[in-house]
Amino acid sequence: MKDLLDRIVNATVKGDETRAIALAHEAMAKDFDPFKVIQQGYARGMEIVGDLFARLEYFLPEVMLAADAMTAALEVLKPHLQDRENGGSSGTIVIATIQGDLHDLGKNIVKVMLEAAGFTVYDMGADVAVSALIAKAQEVEADIIAASAILTTTMAHMPDIAKILAELGIRDHFRIMLGGAPVIREWAFQAGADGYGEDAAEAVETARQLMVSTSIGAQP
Ligand code: B12
Incomplete structure:
Protein backbone atom coordinates (compact mmCIF):
# COMPACT_ATOMS: atom_id res chain seq x y z
CA MET A 1 0.00 0.00 0.00
CA ARG A 84 -18.88 0.83 3.42
CA GLU A 85 -21.71 2.42 5.33
CA ASN A 86 -25.32 1.33 5.36
CA GLY A 87 -28.54 2.33 7.05
CA GLY A 88 -30.26 5.72 7.24
CA SER A 89 -28.83 9.17 7.77
CA SER A 90 -26.53 9.56 10.79
CA GLY A 91 -27.67 13.18 11.09
CA THR A 92 -27.93 16.41 9.12
CA ILE A 93 -25.01 18.80 8.75
CA VAL A 94 -24.72 22.19 7.10
CA ILE A 95 -21.11 22.94 6.18
CA ALA A 96 -19.35 25.96 4.69
CA THR A 97 -16.09 27.83 4.55
CA ILE A 98 -16.60 31.02 6.50
CA GLN A 99 -17.08 34.45 4.93
CA GLY A 100 -14.08 36.09 3.28
CA ASP A 101 -12.38 32.72 2.84
CA LEU A 102 -12.14 30.97 -0.54
CA HIS A 103 -10.18 27.93 0.65
CA ASP A 104 -12.51 24.97 0.21
CA LEU A 105 -10.29 21.93 -0.34
CA GLY A 106 -10.15 20.87 3.30
CA LYS A 107 -13.88 21.53 3.73
CA ASN A 108 -14.57 19.39 0.65
CA ILE A 109 -12.61 16.46 2.11
CA VAL A 110 -14.50 16.80 5.39
CA LYS A 111 -17.78 16.87 3.49
CA VAL A 112 -16.97 13.72 1.48
CA MET A 113 -15.93 11.86 4.63
CA LEU A 114 -19.07 12.95 6.52
CA GLU A 115 -21.28 11.81 3.64
CA ALA A 116 -19.41 8.53 3.58
CA ALA A 117 -20.15 8.14 7.29
CA GLY A 118 -23.85 8.40 6.50
CA PHE A 119 -24.54 12.06 7.29
CA THR A 120 -26.78 14.15 5.06
CA VAL A 121 -24.57 17.13 4.24
CA TYR A 122 -25.65 20.48 2.81
CA ASP A 123 -22.54 22.12 1.40
CA MET A 124 -22.91 25.88 1.04
CA GLY A 125 -19.50 26.31 -0.56
CA ALA A 126 -16.95 28.96 0.37
CA ASP A 127 -17.14 32.60 1.47
CA VAL A 128 -20.45 32.07 3.28
CA ALA A 129 -21.84 34.65 5.72
CA VAL A 130 -22.58 33.35 9.20
CA SER A 131 -26.19 34.59 8.87
CA ALA A 132 -26.64 32.53 5.66
CA LEU A 133 -25.15 29.45 7.33
CA ILE A 134 -27.58 29.77 10.22
CA ALA A 135 -30.55 30.39 7.91
CA LYS A 136 -29.74 27.20 5.98
CA ALA A 137 -29.36 25.23 9.20
CA GLN A 138 -32.81 26.40 10.28
CA GLU A 139 -34.31 25.65 6.88
CA VAL A 140 -33.08 22.03 6.76
CA GLU A 141 -33.38 21.51 10.53
CA ALA A 142 -29.73 20.58 10.76
CA ASP A 143 -28.26 18.84 13.78
CA ILE A 144 -24.79 20.27 13.27
CA ILE A 145 -23.42 23.52 11.85
CA ALA A 146 -19.86 22.90 10.60
CA ALA A 147 -17.54 25.73 9.58
CA SER A 148 -14.08 25.82 8.09
CA ALA A 149 -11.57 28.69 8.18
CA ILE A 150 -8.14 28.57 6.59
CA LEU A 151 -7.16 32.19 7.00
CA THR A 152 -6.37 33.63 10.43
CA THR A 153 -8.36 36.73 9.41
CA THR A 154 -11.55 34.80 8.61
CA MET A 155 -11.32 32.69 11.78
CA ALA A 156 -12.47 35.84 13.53
CA HIS A 157 -16.01 35.30 12.16
CA MET A 158 -16.36 31.89 13.78
CA PRO A 159 -17.40 33.04 17.28
CA ASP A 160 -20.32 34.83 15.61
CA ILE A 161 -22.03 31.49 14.97
CA ALA A 162 -22.64 30.77 18.67
CA LYS A 163 -23.22 34.46 19.38
CA ILE A 164 -25.92 34.91 16.74
CA LEU A 165 -27.59 31.60 17.61
CA ALA A 166 -27.75 32.76 21.24
CA GLU A 167 -29.16 36.14 20.22
CA LEU A 168 -31.84 34.37 18.21
CA GLY A 169 -32.62 32.18 21.22
CA ILE A 170 -31.86 28.99 19.25
CA ARG A 171 -28.36 28.13 20.54
CA ASP A 172 -29.59 24.80 21.85
CA HIS A 173 -31.10 23.79 18.48
CA PHE A 174 -27.71 23.07 16.90
CA ARG A 175 -24.28 21.65 17.68
CA ILE A 176 -21.37 23.68 16.31
CA MET A 177 -18.26 22.01 14.88
CA LEU A 178 -15.24 24.09 13.86
CA GLY A 179 -12.05 23.26 11.97
CA GLY A 180 -9.44 24.39 9.46
CA ALA A 181 -5.66 24.75 9.52
CA PRO A 182 -5.31 27.75 11.87
CA VAL A 183 -8.10 26.62 14.22
CA ILE A 184 -6.87 24.82 17.32
CA ARG A 185 -8.96 22.84 19.76
CA GLU A 186 -8.82 25.24 22.73
CA TRP A 187 -9.63 28.23 20.53
CA ALA A 188 -12.57 26.42 18.92
CA PHE A 189 -14.17 25.74 22.29
CA GLN A 190 -13.52 29.30 23.43
CA ALA A 191 -15.27 30.42 20.22
CA GLY A 192 -18.37 28.56 21.35
CA ALA A 193 -17.93 25.26 19.49
CA ASP A 194 -19.29 21.97 20.78
CA GLY A 195 -16.78 19.99 18.73
CA TYR A 196 -13.53 20.29 16.79
CA GLY A 197 -11.67 18.21 14.23
CA GLU A 198 -8.02 18.50 13.32
CA ASP A 199 -8.58 16.54 10.14
CA ALA A 200 -11.41 14.90 8.24
CA ALA A 201 -11.18 11.64 10.19
CA GLU A 202 -11.56 13.50 13.49
CA ALA A 203 -14.38 15.57 11.99
CA VAL A 204 -16.35 12.36 11.42
CA GLU A 205 -15.56 11.08 14.91
CA THR A 206 -16.60 14.40 16.46
CA ALA A 207 -19.82 14.59 14.43
CA ARG A 208 -20.77 11.10 15.61
CA GLN A 209 -20.11 12.10 19.23
CA LEU A 210 -22.10 15.31 18.85
CA MET A 211 -25.11 13.31 17.69
CA VAL A 212 -25.21 11.49 21.01
CA SER A 213 -24.03 14.27 23.33
CA THR A 214 -26.61 16.18 25.32
CA SER A 215 -24.72 19.24 26.54
CA ILE A 216 -24.12 22.33 24.41
CA GLY A 217 -20.82 24.18 24.57
CA ALA A 218 -19.20 21.39 26.59
CA GLN A 219 -15.47 21.66 27.08
CA PRO A 220 -13.31 18.84 25.61
C1 B12 B 1 -4.65 25.94 -1.84
C2 B12 B 1 -4.38 27.30 -1.22
C3 B12 B 1 -4.99 28.40 -1.81
C4 B12 B 1 -5.95 28.28 -2.98
C5 B12 B 1 -7.33 27.81 -2.49
C6 B12 B 1 -8.01 26.91 -3.48
C7 B12 B 1 -9.20 26.23 -2.87
N1 B12 B 1 -10.16 25.98 -3.73
O1 B12 B 1 -9.26 25.93 -1.69
C8 B12 B 1 -5.96 29.74 -3.51
C9 B12 B 1 -4.89 29.86 -4.54
C10 B12 B 1 -7.28 30.25 -4.08
C11 B12 B 1 -5.52 30.53 -2.27
C12 B12 B 1 -5.76 31.88 -2.10
C13 B12 B 1 -5.27 32.62 -1.02
N2 B12 B 1 -4.45 32.14 -0.04
CO1 B12 B 1 -4.05 30.27 0.22
N3 B12 B 1 -3.28 28.58 0.48
C14 B12 B 1 -3.50 27.44 -0.10
C15 B12 B 1 -2.57 26.37 0.51
C16 B12 B 1 -1.42 26.20 -0.45
C17 B12 B 1 -3.18 25.01 0.80
C18 B12 B 1 -4.47 25.01 1.64
C19 B12 B 1 -5.10 23.65 1.53
O2 B12 B 1 -5.97 23.43 0.70
N4 B12 B 1 -4.59 22.67 2.31
C20 B12 B 1 -4.98 21.27 2.18
C21 B12 B 1 -6.27 20.98 2.95
C22 B12 B 1 -6.65 19.50 2.72
O3 B12 B 1 -6.00 21.16 4.33
P1 B12 B 1 -6.93 22.02 5.29
O4 B12 B 1 -7.60 23.08 4.52
O5 B12 B 1 -6.15 22.41 6.48
O6 B12 B 1 -8.10 21.02 5.75
C23 B12 B 1 -7.92 19.94 6.65
C24 B12 B 1 -8.09 20.33 8.14
O7 B12 B 1 -7.80 21.69 8.41
C25 B12 B 1 -9.49 19.93 8.48
N5 B12 B 1 -10.60 20.87 8.24
C26 B12 B 1 -10.74 21.80 7.28
N6 B12 B 1 -11.94 22.38 7.35
C27 B12 B 1 -12.60 21.82 8.38
C28 B12 B 1 -13.89 22.06 8.89
C29 B12 B 1 -14.33 21.34 9.99
C30 B12 B 1 -15.71 21.58 10.52
C31 B12 B 1 -13.47 20.37 10.59
C32 B12 B 1 -13.95 19.64 11.79
C33 B12 B 1 -12.19 20.12 10.07
C34 B12 B 1 -11.76 20.84 8.97
O8 B12 B 1 -9.70 18.79 7.66
C35 B12 B 1 -9.07 18.98 6.39
C36 B12 B 1 -8.67 17.64 5.82
O9 B12 B 1 -7.82 16.92 6.68
C37 B12 B 1 -2.15 27.07 1.86
C38 B12 B 1 -0.76 26.73 2.38
C39 B12 B 1 -0.73 25.68 3.44
N7 B12 B 1 0.45 25.33 3.84
O10 B12 B 1 -1.72 25.20 3.92
C40 B12 B 1 -2.29 28.56 1.51
C41 B12 B 1 -2.65 29.54 2.61
C42 B12 B 1 -3.76 28.96 3.46
N8 B12 B 1 -3.13 30.69 1.85
C43 B12 B 1 -2.79 31.83 2.36
C44 B12 B 1 -3.12 33.09 1.81
C45 B12 B 1 -2.52 34.31 2.52
C46 B12 B 1 -3.93 33.21 0.67
C47 B12 B 1 -4.34 34.50 -0.03
C48 B12 B 1 -4.65 35.70 0.88
C49 B12 B 1 -3.19 34.79 -1.00
C50 B12 B 1 -3.23 36.10 -1.70
N9 B12 B 1 -2.30 36.93 -1.29
O11 B12 B 1 -4.07 36.32 -2.55
C51 B12 B 1 -5.57 34.07 -0.86
C52 B12 B 1 -6.86 34.27 -0.03
C53 B12 B 1 -8.08 34.08 -0.82
C54 B12 B 1 -9.27 34.06 0.12
N10 B12 B 1 -9.96 35.17 0.27
O12 B12 B 1 -9.55 33.03 0.70
C55 B12 B 1 -2.00 31.65 3.65
C56 B12 B 1 -2.83 31.91 4.90
C57 B12 B 1 -2.07 32.70 5.94
C58 B12 B 1 -2.88 32.84 7.18
N11 B12 B 1 -2.26 32.46 8.28
O13 B12 B 1 -3.98 33.25 7.20
C59 B12 B 1 -1.48 30.17 3.47
C60 B12 B 1 -1.23 29.43 4.81
C61 B12 B 1 -0.18 30.26 2.63
C62 B12 B 1 0.95 30.92 3.36
N12 B12 B 1 1.84 30.17 3.94
O14 B12 B 1 1.04 32.11 3.39
N13 B12 B 1 -4.86 29.70 -1.41
Whole structure:
Protein backbone atom coordinates (compact mmCIF):
# COMPACT_ATOMS: atom_id res chain seq x y z
CA MET A 1 0.00 0.00 0.00
CA LYS A 2 2.91 2.33 0.82
CA ASP A 3 4.10 2.34 -2.80
CA LEU A 4 0.66 3.24 -4.11
CA LEU A 5 0.22 5.98 -1.48
CA ASP A 6 3.61 7.42 -2.46
CA ARG A 7 2.53 7.46 -6.10
CA ILE A 8 -0.73 9.19 -5.13
CA VAL A 9 1.15 11.82 -3.13
CA ASN A 10 3.46 12.33 -6.10
CA ALA A 11 0.62 12.64 -8.65
CA THR A 12 -1.15 15.17 -6.41
CA VAL A 13 1.99 17.24 -5.87
CA LYS A 14 2.62 17.23 -9.63
CA GLY A 15 -1.02 18.17 -10.28
CA ASP A 16 -1.33 15.22 -12.67
CA GLU A 17 -5.11 14.78 -12.75
CA THR A 18 -5.08 11.81 -15.17
CA ARG A 19 -2.69 9.88 -12.94
CA ALA A 20 -4.50 10.92 -9.76
CA ILE A 21 -7.73 9.48 -11.16
CA ALA A 22 -6.05 6.30 -12.45
CA LEU A 23 -4.42 5.72 -9.05
CA ALA A 24 -7.77 6.15 -7.27
CA HIS A 25 -9.20 3.41 -9.51
CA GLU A 26 -6.13 1.24 -8.87
CA ALA A 27 -6.48 1.67 -5.09
CA MET A 28 -10.16 0.66 -5.21
CA ALA A 29 -9.42 -2.31 -7.48
CA LYS A 30 -6.90 -3.47 -4.84
CA ASP A 31 -9.56 -2.95 -2.15
CA PHE A 32 -7.55 -0.41 -0.18
CA ASP A 33 -9.33 1.61 2.53
CA PRO A 34 -10.57 4.78 0.76
CA PHE A 35 -10.33 6.80 4.01
CA LYS A 36 -6.61 5.98 4.26
CA VAL A 37 -6.13 6.66 0.56
CA ILE A 38 -7.59 10.17 0.99
CA GLN A 39 -5.83 11.06 4.24
CA GLN A 40 -2.42 9.51 3.56
CA GLY A 41 -2.46 10.02 -0.20
CA TYR A 42 -4.30 13.00 -1.64
CA ALA A 43 -4.54 15.14 1.53
CA ARG A 44 -0.88 14.44 2.29
CA GLY A 45 -0.03 15.55 -1.26
CA MET A 46 -1.93 18.82 -0.71
CA GLU A 47 0.02 19.40 2.53
CA ILE A 48 3.26 19.14 0.56
CA VAL A 49 1.85 21.52 -2.06
CA GLY A 50 1.05 23.90 0.80
CA ASP A 51 4.65 23.77 2.01
CA LEU A 52 6.00 24.36 -1.50
CA PHE A 53 3.60 27.32 -1.85
CA ALA A 54 4.77 28.73 1.48
CA ARG A 55 8.42 28.38 0.33
CA LEU A 56 7.57 30.21 -2.92
CA GLU A 57 8.57 27.11 -4.93
CA TYR A 58 4.98 26.73 -6.13
CA PHE A 59 2.65 29.46 -7.33
CA LEU A 60 -1.06 29.71 -7.99
CA PRO A 61 -1.20 27.57 -11.20
CA GLU A 62 0.60 24.61 -9.57
CA VAL A 63 -1.64 24.83 -6.50
CA MET A 64 -4.79 24.88 -8.62
CA LEU A 65 -3.62 21.89 -10.70
CA ALA A 66 -2.96 19.90 -7.51
CA ALA A 67 -6.36 20.91 -6.12
CA ASP A 68 -8.10 19.83 -9.33
CA ALA A 69 -6.25 16.49 -9.31
CA MET A 70 -7.33 15.81 -5.73
CA THR A 71 -10.92 16.88 -6.34
CA ALA A 72 -11.21 14.61 -9.39
CA ALA A 73 -9.80 11.65 -7.46
CA LEU A 74 -12.27 12.27 -4.59
CA GLU A 75 -15.11 11.85 -7.10
CA VAL A 76 -13.77 8.38 -7.95
CA LEU A 77 -13.42 7.42 -4.27
CA LYS A 78 -16.73 8.82 -3.04
CA PRO A 79 -18.99 5.90 -4.08
CA HIS A 80 -16.56 3.43 -2.51
CA LEU A 81 -16.67 5.32 0.76
CA GLN A 82 -20.44 5.17 0.74
CA ASP A 83 -20.38 1.44 0.00
CA ARG A 84 -18.88 0.83 3.42
CA GLU A 85 -21.71 2.42 5.33
CA ASN A 86 -25.32 1.33 5.36
CA GLY A 87 -28.54 2.33 7.05
CA GLY A 88 -30.26 5.72 7.24
CA SER A 89 -28.83 9.17 7.77
CA SER A 90 -26.53 9.56 10.79
CA GLY A 91 -27.67 13.18 11.09
CA THR A 92 -27.93 16.41 9.12
CA ILE A 93 -25.01 18.80 8.75
CA VAL A 94 -24.72 22.19 7.10
CA ILE A 95 -21.11 22.94 6.18
CA ALA A 96 -19.35 25.96 4.69
CA THR A 97 -16.09 27.83 4.55
CA ILE A 98 -16.60 31.02 6.50
CA GLN A 99 -17.08 34.45 4.93
CA GLY A 100 -14.08 36.09 3.28
CA ASP A 101 -12.38 32.72 2.84
CA LEU A 102 -12.14 30.97 -0.54
CA HIS A 103 -10.18 27.93 0.65
CA ASP A 104 -12.51 24.97 0.21
CA LEU A 105 -10.29 21.93 -0.34
CA GLY A 106 -10.15 20.87 3.30
CA LYS A 107 -13.88 21.53 3.73
CA ASN A 108 -14.57 19.39 0.65
CA ILE A 109 -12.61 16.46 2.11
CA VAL A 110 -14.50 16.80 5.39
CA LYS A 111 -17.78 16.87 3.49
CA VAL A 112 -16.97 13.72 1.48
CA MET A 113 -15.93 11.86 4.63
CA LEU A 114 -19.07 12.95 6.52
CA GLU A 115 -21.28 11.81 3.64
CA ALA A 116 -19.41 8.53 3.58
CA ALA A 117 -20.15 8.14 7.29
CA GLY A 118 -23.85 8.40 6.50
CA PHE A 119 -24.54 12.06 7.29
CA THR A 120 -26.78 14.15 5.06
CA VAL A 121 -24.57 17.13 4.24
CA TYR A 122 -25.65 20.48 2.81
CA ASP A 123 -22.54 22.12 1.40
CA MET A 124 -22.91 25.88 1.04
CA GLY A 125 -19.50 26.31 -0.56
CA ALA A 126 -16.95 28.96 0.37
CA ASP A 127 -17.14 32.60 1.47
CA VAL A 128 -20.45 32.07 3.28
CA ALA A 129 -21.84 34.65 5.72
CA VAL A 130 -22.58 33.35 9.20
CA SER A 131 -26.19 34.59 8.87
CA ALA A 132 -26.64 32.53 5.66
CA LEU A 133 -25.15 29.45 7.33
CA ILE A 134 -27.58 29.77 10.22
CA ALA A 135 -30.55 30.39 7.91
CA LYS A 136 -29.74 27.20 5.98
CA ALA A 137 -29.36 25.23 9.20
CA GLN A 138 -32.81 26.40 10.28
CA GLU A 139 -34.31 25.65 6.88
CA VAL A 140 -33.08 22.03 6.76
CA GLU A 141 -33.38 21.51 10.53
CA ALA A 142 -29.73 20.58 10.76
CA ASP A 143 -28.26 18.84 13.78
CA ILE A 144 -24.79 20.27 13.27
CA ILE A 145 -23.42 23.52 11.85
CA ALA A 146 -19.86 22.90 10.60
CA ALA A 147 -17.54 25.73 9.58
CA SER A 148 -14.08 25.82 8.09
CA ALA A 149 -11.57 28.69 8.18
CA ILE A 150 -8.14 28.57 6.59
CA LEU A 151 -7.16 32.19 7.00
CA THR A 152 -6.37 33.63 10.43
CA THR A 153 -8.36 36.73 9.41
CA THR A 154 -11.55 34.80 8.61
CA MET A 155 -11.32 32.69 11.78
CA ALA A 156 -12.47 35.84 13.53
CA HIS A 157 -16.01 35.30 12.16
CA MET A 158 -16.36 31.89 13.78
CA PRO A 159 -17.40 33.04 17.28
CA ASP A 160 -20.32 34.83 15.61
CA ILE A 161 -22.03 31.49 14.97
CA ALA A 162 -22.64 30.77 18.67
CA LYS A 163 -23.22 34.46 19.38
CA ILE A 164 -25.92 34.91 16.74
CA LEU A 165 -27.59 31.60 17.61
CA ALA A 166 -27.75 32.76 21.24
CA GLU A 167 -29.16 36.14 20.22
CA LEU A 168 -31.84 34.37 18.21
CA GLY A 169 -32.62 32.18 21.22
CA ILE A 170 -31.86 28.99 19.25
CA ARG A 171 -28.36 28.13 20.54
CA ASP A 172 -29.59 24.80 21.85
CA HIS A 173 -31.10 23.79 18.48
CA PHE A 174 -27.71 23.07 16.90
CA ARG A 175 -24.28 21.65 17.68
CA ILE A 176 -21.37 23.68 16.31
CA MET A 177 -18.26 22.01 14.88
CA LEU A 178 -15.24 24.09 13.86
CA GLY A 179 -12.05 23.26 11.97
CA GLY A 180 -9.44 24.39 9.46
CA ALA A 181 -5.66 24.75 9.52
CA PRO A 182 -5.31 27.75 11.87
CA VAL A 183 -8.10 26.62 14.22
CA ILE A 184 -6.87 24.82 17.32
CA ARG A 185 -8.96 22.84 19.76
CA GLU A 186 -8.82 25.24 22.73
CA TRP A 187 -9.63 28.23 20.53
CA ALA A 188 -12.57 26.42 18.92
CA PHE A 189 -14.17 25.74 22.29
CA GLN A 190 -13.52 29.30 23.43
CA ALA A 191 -15.27 30.42 20.22
CA GLY A 192 -18.37 28.56 21.35
CA ALA A 193 -17.93 25.26 19.49
CA ASP A 194 -19.29 21.97 20.78
CA GLY A 195 -16.78 19.99 18.73
CA TYR A 196 -13.53 20.29 16.79
CA GLY A 197 -11.67 18.21 14.23
CA GLU A 198 -8.02 18.50 13.32
CA ASP A 199 -8.58 16.54 10.14
CA ALA A 200 -11.41 14.90 8.24
CA ALA A 201 -11.18 11.64 10.19
CA GLU A 202 -11.56 13.50 13.49
CA ALA A 203 -14.38 15.57 11.99
CA VAL A 204 -16.35 12.36 11.42
CA GLU A 205 -15.56 11.08 14.91
CA THR A 206 -16.60 14.40 16.46
CA ALA A 207 -19.82 14.59 14.43
CA ARG A 208 -20.77 11.10 15.61
CA GLN A 209 -20.11 12.10 19.23
CA LEU A 210 -22.10 15.31 18.85
CA MET A 211 -25.11 13.31 17.69
CA VAL A 212 -25.21 11.49 21.01
CA SER A 213 -24.03 14.27 23.33
CA THR A 214 -26.61 16.18 25.32
CA SER A 215 -24.72 19.24 26.54
CA ILE A 216 -24.12 22.33 24.41
CA GLY A 217 -20.82 24.18 24.57
CA ALA A 218 -19.20 21.39 26.59
CA GLN A 219 -15.47 21.66 27.08
CA PRO A 220 -13.31 18.84 25.61
C1 B12 B 1 -4.65 25.94 -1.84
C2 B12 B 1 -4.38 27.30 -1.22
C3 B12 B 1 -4.99 28.40 -1.81
C4 B12 B 1 -5.95 28.28 -2.98
C5 B12 B 1 -7.33 27.81 -2.49
C6 B12 B 1 -8.01 26.91 -3.48
C7 B12 B 1 -9.20 26.23 -2.87
N1 B12 B 1 -10.16 25.98 -3.73
O1 B12 B 1 -9.26 25.93 -1.69
C8 B12 B 1 -5.96 29.74 -3.51
C9 B12 B 1 -4.89 29.86 -4.54
C10 B12 B 1 -7.28 30.25 -4.08
C11 B12 B 1 -5.52 30.53 -2.27
C12 B12 B 1 -5.76 31.88 -2.10
C13 B12 B 1 -5.27 32.62 -1.02
N2 B12 B 1 -4.45 32.14 -0.04
CO1 B12 B 1 -4.05 30.27 0.22
N3 B12 B 1 -3.28 28.58 0.48
C14 B12 B 1 -3.50 27.44 -0.10
C15 B12 B 1 -2.57 26.37 0.51
C16 B12 B 1 -1.42 26.20 -0.45
C17 B12 B 1 -3.18 25.01 0.80
C18 B12 B 1 -4.47 25.01 1.64
C19 B12 B 1 -5.10 23.65 1.53
O2 B12 B 1 -5.97 23.43 0.70
N4 B12 B 1 -4.59 22.67 2.31
C20 B12 B 1 -4.98 21.27 2.18
C21 B12 B 1 -6.27 20.98 2.95
C22 B12 B 1 -6.65 19.50 2.72
O3 B12 B 1 -6.00 21.16 4.33
P1 B12 B 1 -6.93 22.02 5.29
O4 B12 B 1 -7.60 23.08 4.52
O5 B12 B 1 -6.15 22.41 6.48
O6 B12 B 1 -8.10 21.02 5.75
C23 B12 B 1 -7.92 19.94 6.65
C24 B12 B 1 -8.09 20.33 8.14
O7 B12 B 1 -7.80 21.69 8.41
C25 B12 B 1 -9.49 19.93 8.48
N5 B12 B 1 -10.60 20.87 8.24
C26 B12 B 1 -10.74 21.80 7.28
N6 B12 B 1 -11.94 22.38 7.35
C27 B12 B 1 -12.60 21.82 8.38
C28 B12 B 1 -13.89 22.06 8.89
C29 B12 B 1 -14.33 21.34 9.99
C30 B12 B 1 -15.71 21.58 10.52
C31 B12 B 1 -13.47 20.37 10.59
C32 B12 B 1 -13.95 19.64 11.79
C33 B12 B 1 -12.19 20.12 10.07
C34 B12 B 1 -11.76 20.84 8.97
O8 B12 B 1 -9.70 18.79 7.66
C35 B12 B 1 -9.07 18.98 6.39
C36 B12 B 1 -8.67 17.64 5.82
O9 B12 B 1 -7.82 16.92 6.68
C37 B12 B 1 -2.15 27.07 1.86
C38 B12 B 1 -0.76 26.73 2.38
C39 B12 B 1 -0.73 25.68 3.44
N7 B12 B 1 0.45 25.33 3.84
O10 B12 B 1 -1.72 25.20 3.92
C40 B12 B 1 -2.29 28.56 1.51
C41 B12 B 1 -2.65 29.54 2.61
C42 B12 B 1 -3.76 28.96 3.46
N8 B12 B 1 -3.13 30.69 1.85
C43 B12 B 1 -2.79 31.83 2.36
C44 B12 B 1 -3.12 33.09 1.81
C45 B12 B 1 -2.52 34.31 2.52
C46 B12 B 1 -3.93 33.21 0.67
C47 B12 B 1 -4.34 34.50 -0.03
C48 B12 B 1 -4.65 35.70 0.88
C49 B12 B 1 -3.19 34.79 -1.00
C50 B12 B 1 -3.23 36.10 -1.70
N9 B12 B 1 -2.30 36.93 -1.29
O11 B12 B 1 -4.07 36.32 -2.55
C51 B12 B 1 -5.57 34.07 -0.86
C52 B12 B 1 -6.86 34.27 -0.03
C53 B12 B 1 -8.08 34.08 -0.82
C54 B12 B 1 -9.27 34.06 0.12
N10 B12 B 1 -9.96 35.17 0.27
O12 B12 B 1 -9.55 33.03 0.70
C55 B12 B 1 -2.00 31.65 3.65
C56 B12 B 1 -2.83 31.91 4.90
C57 B12 B 1 -2.07 32.70 5.94
C58 B12 B 1 -2.88 32.84 7.18
N11 B12 B 1 -2.26 32.46 8.28
O13 B12 B 1 -3.98 33.25 7.20
C59 B12 B 1 -1.48 30.17 3.47
C60 B12 B 1 -1.23 29.43 4.81
C61 B12 B 1 -0.18 30.26 2.63
C62 B12 B 1 0.95 30.92 3.36
N12 B12 B 1 1.84 30.17 3.94
O14 B12 B 1 1.04 32.11 3.39
N13 B12 B 1 -4.86 29.70 -1.41
